[in-house]
Amino acid sequence: MVRSAAGDAWSFDLARAWREPPALATSRTRRISGAFFLTFGGVLLMLCAPLVPGSHAAHLWRFVAGAVAVGSAVGWYVLGARAPRWLFVALLVTVVIGVATLVRTAASSLNASSFSACFLLPLTAAALLLPLRRAVLVLLLTIVLGSWALHTLGTTASDVVMRAGCALGMFGMVAWLARVADGAHQDPLTGLLNRHGFERRLEEQLARLERGGGQGALVALDLDYFKRVNASGGHRYGDRIIVECAAAWRAMLPPDALLSRYGGDHFVVMLPSTPLGRAADLADRLRAAIVEGTTVSAGVAAWQYGDSGSMLLNRADVALYDAKATGRDRTVVYGDPERAASELESAISNGEMRVMLQPIVDLPTGETVSYEALVRWERPGRGEIAPLNFVPQAERTGAIHSLGAWVLAECCRLATMVRNSNRSIGVNVSVHELRGADYAENVRRLLEEWALPGEMFIFEVTESVFEDEDPQVALNLHGLRALGAQVAIDDFGAGYSSLRRIELLPIDLIKVDGALVCTIREGHDVPILRAVVTMAKSLGVRLVAEHVENEYQAATLQNLGYHLAQGYYFGRPAIP
DSSP: OOOOTTOOTTOOOHHHHHHSOOTTOOHHHHHHHHHHHHHHHHHHHHHHTTTSOSOHHHHHHHHHHHHHHHHHHHHHHHHGGGSOHHHHHHHHHHHHHHHHHHHHTOSSHHHHHHHGGGGHHHHHHHHHHSOHHHHHHHHHHHHHHHHHHHHHTTOOHHHHHHHHHHHHHHHHHHHHHHHHGGGGGBOTTTOSBOHHHHHHHHHHHHHHHHHHOOOEEEEEEEETTHHHHHHHHOHHHHHHHHHHHHHHHHHHSOTTOEEEEEETTEEEEEEETOOHHHHHHHHHHHHHTSOTTOOEEEEEEEOOTTOOHHHHHHHHHHHHHHHHHTTSSSEEETTOTTOHHHHHHHHHHTTOEEEEEEEEEETTTOOEEEEEEEEEEEETTTEEEOGGGTHHHHHHHTTHHHHHHHHHHHHHHHHHHHGGGTOEEEEEOOHHHHTSTTHHHHHHHHHHHHTOOGGGEEEEEEGGGGGOOOHHHHHHHHHHHHTTOEEEEEEETSSOOOHHHHHHSOOSEEEEOHHHHTTOOTTOOOHHHHHHHHHHHHHTOEEEEOOOOSHHHHHHHHHHTOOEEOSTTTOOOBOO
């Protein structure tokens, strides 16, 4: 909420209240409040079931409904902290419909009036914890269903109007008080979130990122030599500079960004769904938009899976300190001082990336059965850059999401060119991408857009997937398999592999790393390669040998029982 210019604590920004929930609407309060009104209403219903006149079946129905509500409360308390906000809205709507059904099936209008008091529970929760645009929908649904149920049982019109009016008045008062209370989370000078309010909202943002995957970044901004500004122009002048900076930055930020005056002349911005490179570029634009004669230093840090708000803030502050220590009036990116993420994201948008296809052949016949898609960066002035020189940094900075999305779309385009040959394309996927809850769904939408069957794709993941404990990774792999695609373990043998995890994960292919293939020499035994064949047979998966460079290696692999192979001996990566 934003206070009025006069700093009136009894006013709030109606437009923001319409689209945003109050500051107290955290995942924790939604979990506790939802569990409370389900438990309270359920216990009350079970206690009143035998006391309210009606048939034995009606008593039993009400008792069972109360027990279901209490059971739902336990489930909501356990899972509610990770539940998306729309699910809380769905819960309130379900409760409203349930209460309306209870009222409608009452034995008399008097009993119905008693049951209608339960409408106050979801109505209060909606006023306290939802944006007004959603809370008003719950209010309207409550009034419509409640009035209909009471009217059909013969309740007088005056009684219906009185109850609806009381519900409306209570809703308005609770909603107003909840939003006025937001003043404790606002900076009185700029109307922005203060430190306390920002930290609460930040944890909410990070919980959504962790739940849905994706990427985000935090920017820390600090006015340079602000003590001198106050000393030369006075505190009123310093306040005006801060207010003007806040107004300019707020106008430049995307709607989902969180901007806070964290303290004094220190600001922070949380940018959900924003890659690190784009966040750093935005920080440059924010620094350029301030009052003439004033400079700003900025530190930028990328959100990484598992980060808490304090960890992210600390990394951004470290980058900000580096910016100040190296001359001020500059942007420093934590873990990426050369701004490689910005360069990589610019390279994608500027068309500097290329996808090449390397053939994978069937060893007995020598026929090409599929391709592996390999990305190259054709950087102006530096020539072709191999993936090893930019993919690891893309994973470290979060730019891998932008790169992976572009590569997958490009592979769909290439798949249309080889569709009639019945050959599939292997796409490398980072474990960082697989942590996103919507990765498999995004693949499905892309396949529909290009009218391609999932069978045309093989999604290749590295052995690092074994070390990841996030269940979302396995869910996405199963989701890809459900689309008809195959899943391959790439570079097998290059690192540590948990054989138990291989057995549990949905794997169709194992691609044996070239480090094992290069051990094939005349007069030397290859027990590890032979053991891999035995393992693959027991698991029912096919093998692909990588980096095959000569005829002797190819013949040896075929004799050992390898099905497929790729390498310079069969063909180099090329643009189709």
